[in-house]
Amino acid sequence: MINNKVKELRARFDLSQEKLANRVGVTRQTIAALEKGDYIPSLLLGLKICKEFELKMEDVFWLEEEK
Template sequence: MNNRVRELRARYGYSQEALANAIGVTRQTVAAIEKGNYIPSLLLALKICDEFQLKMEDVFWLEGGKHE
């Protein structure tokens, strides 16, 4: 699964720590999601999308999907 979390976080002016606090996880979890080392649960992915006020498909997509 690929994502735009790092890009969106920078665009919205969040540090990893600030985003982590907003969605209820650790900074390390945000870093792992950004690197693609951790696939978030559906609930966590929805929290991330809600924080950026974007649709799921605008933040996360499968390899070989429309964003590649």
């Protein structure tokens, strides 16, 4: 499973789901699903999100070890 810090980063950067979605070219529902862990982003979307926050991929997304 892929985990992410998108929700906390949005709060830190004072971005709504809608604003982030517009900046990276997806719907608000996609961002909401991503934050809840119901959606695994494409590599392109992941890179766009990281670029918005000026962070490396591993600072935003990480793979949780399967049990």
